[in-house]
Amino acid sequence: MGRAFVEQIEHFAPHVFQALEGEGLYRSHSHESDELTLILDGEGSYMTQGHNILVARGDLILIPANLFHGFVCLKAWKGISVHFFKHEVPSYCQYLVGNAFQQNPDHILVSRLSGWQLDKAELALRQLEEEWSRREHGELSYDLMRNAFESLLLSYHVNASEAMKASRIEQGSDNQIIQEALKVIHASYQTALKISDLAARYFLSESIFRKKFTEMVGISPKQYIISLRLNEAKRLLQQTLKPIEWISSEVGFTSSSRFHELFVKHFGKTPLEWRKREETSSN
Structure with missing residues (x-):
């Protein structure tokens, strides 16, 4: 660690x-x-x-x-x-x-x-x-x-x-809505978070919420949550000795095979390969 x-x-x-x-x-x-x-x-x-x-x-x-x-x-x-x-x-x-x-x-x-x-x-x-x-x-x-x-x-x-x-932007503006949504996502990304539930918080349809989020953040809410989970998994692999399957579950993946598939797609290595590389570089 x-x-x-x-x-x-x-x-x-x-x-x-x-x-x-x-x-x-x-x-x-x-x-x-x-x-x-x-x-x-x-x-x-x-x-x-x-x-x-x-x-x-x-x-x-x-x-x-x-x-x-x-x-x-x-x-x-x-x-x-x-x-x-x-x-x-x-x-x-x-x-x-x-x-x-x-x-x-x-x-x-x-x-x-x-x-x-x-x-x-x-x-x-x-x-x-x-x-x-x-x-x-x-x-x-x-x-x-x-x-x-x-x-x-x-x-x-x-x-x-x-x-x-x-100095914060007025409550109710698009920017404030997305900032509040980001706060919710970062606090509960590891749960079964639904985009429809996020949209309902701000009295928006799912499609309008997705559009506003993507315009402001640059990627869709689903992509953002996946990226957040993977980056958190990468930090846990580097900073802890917790088992890979445990990390997969902690960051919100219900399927370990899906976690491995997405990790390789985003980082070009399996979680185990990435952890071994980090251990080697720190020695």
């Missing part, structure tokens, strides 16, 4: 940069991974070109990959940062990250937590770190990491600032 979808977990050093340090005041950098940071104490500031955000205890921060940004500690702070690759995270987490960055893809995003919500987020981070740092990963390590990371992202969305919520 390796380190699964997390590249690095870091703790803040509890110090304050002094102004006399000059150019060292802001620590500017960028990284290929996405970042999720929780401020546990103190105060600071994050900045990008033309964008400056004051942060304090309880702020849950999302920073997109390759965004050049800086930070400065204003009052001795503590926090935990998780670096991850959004295309390698589990399916629903992938949707939650993408949805957060959809409206502001080149900005640092902040959600403000307090009380038990902050305690819950910190606990999820500790659990994520505990599983990630194990020398030997147990059978359920991947699932524990997935649950902890999903909890963090859900905390971000539930507590996102009103300003960010206000």
Whole structure:
């Protein structure tokens, strides 16, 4: 399983940069991974070109990959940062990250937590770190990491600032309908999800829903669900030691032969061949 979808977990050093340090005041950098940071104490500031955000205890921060940004500690702070690759995270987490960055893809995003919500987020981070740092990963390590990371992202969305919520497209527009449908698909792709049921949620006929979805996403809803299941299976093959037949069932295929057929069609290898290739390349 390796380190699964997390590249690095870091703790803040509890110090304050002094102004006399000059150019060292802001620590500017960028990284290929996405970042999720929780401020546990103190105060600071994050900045990008033309964008400056004051942060304090309880702020849950999302920073997109390759965004050049800086930070400065204003009052001795503590926090935990998780670096991850959004295309390698589990399916629903992938949707939650993408949805957060959809409206502001080149900005640092902040959600403000307090009380038990902050305690819950910190606990999820500790659990994520505990599983990630194990020398030997147990059978359920991947699932524990997935649950902890999903909890963090859900905390971000539930507590996102009103300003960010206000920037979302009006409820009822075609784009909003498809975005809501994508959320449902990512949350329940592994079930017997019917396109007709999705369409009925938004009071649309199945044919009109298919047309709107295909125009906006580029492929049909059925193709999207199949692609999502296969990509999730590929991640599980790489990041876990779970049996192939079990993975086939977990991602939503009722027929293992159909799973093998589609996997070979999309990736040019059988699931077993793909797993062996990944094991060889990581050694």
